[in-house]
Amino acid sequence: MNSDLANLIELQHADTEIARLKAEIAALPKRVAVIEEKLAGSKDRLDKAKAALKTDEANRRKYEGEIQNLRQKISKYRDQMLAVKTNQEYRALGTEVEFAEKEISGFEDKILETMIDVDDKNGDLKRAESDLKAHTAEIEKEKAEARSRTAEDEKALAEWSAKRDQYRSGVSAETLRHYDRVLTRRGSAIAEARDHKCSACQVMLRPQVYSDVMSNEQIIMCDSCNRILYFVPTVEADLANEEPRQLAPRPEADAAAQ
Numbered sequence: 001m002n003s004d005l006a007n008l009i010e011l012q013h014a015d016t017e018i019a020r021l022k023a024e025i026a027a028l029p030k031r032v033a034v035i036e037e038k039l040a041g042s043k044d045r046l047d048k049a050k051a052a053l054k055t056d057e058a059n060r061r062k063y064e065g066e067i068q069n070l071r072q073k074i075s076k077y078r079d080q081m082l083a084v085k086t087n088q089e090y091r092a093l094g095t096e097v098e099f100a101e102k103e104i105s106g107f108e109d110k111i112l113e114t115m116i117d118v119d120d121k122n123g124d125l126k127r128a129e130s131d132l133k134a135h136t137a138e139i140e141k142e143k144a145e146a147r148s149r150t151a152e153d154e155k156a157l158a159e160w161s162a163k164r165d166q167y168r169s170g171v172s173a174e175t176l177r178h179y180d181r182v183l184t185r186r187g188s189a190i191a192e193a194r195d196h197k198c199s200a201c202q203v204m205l206r207p208q209v210y211s212d213v214m215s216n217e218q219i220i221m222c223d224s225c226n227r228i229l230y231f232v233p234t235v236e237a238d239l240a241n242e243e244p245r246q247l248a249p250r251p252e253a254d255a256a257a258q
Helices: 003-081 087-169 173-186 207-215 235-241 251-257
Strands: 190-194 228-230
Touching: 003 087, 003 173, 003 190, 003 228, 173 228, 190 207
Parallel strands: 190 228
Antiparallel strands: none
């Protein structure tokens, strides 16, 4: 095989691996960011559960304060009832006492509701704490795997980059310029010739061109896409290129001839 062609085939493989590794390395920070978002979601649920409990506690203290104020009012009204001189004033103060007692009853109901709600929210808090703990362990594991994969990819990238430099040094300058130009424009610069076609653009090759490509002894470009063509021999192709063998005469035919 032509030495330039042999090196170009390996060069394209190296360039493909380098592009893949670079893309994977670039994608890993995004993967870590997604992992961090999961953890942030767990922390947010925990913070909301804690905030909800604080709100219930604040409401309970507020209702208890309201009840204390109302009881003080009731005590005051009852003291005034002992000093009034008319039934109308007595009934008016009694109405204020009844109204205050109803308000106390309403606030006591709210306190009971809050206590029940606190039990539910404590359950939410425990679940959120448990989820955060589990997610933190899971996320740290995923981040460690991401860091490990990045290190592996960077090591492989360095190895492939060294191979790439080696393969490039084995290609003539003119051919290398053509390779780089086509690679930049089309994403690949080498294509296998198969079934009389360029496997990249699927355009048929002229018979003489295909025959020349099959020898792998020269640099030949596809007339359509400008990729450099090479040929991979197969069993069928080898058989097709062999000289037809003369079949030995059958014994029956020899006997008949005599």
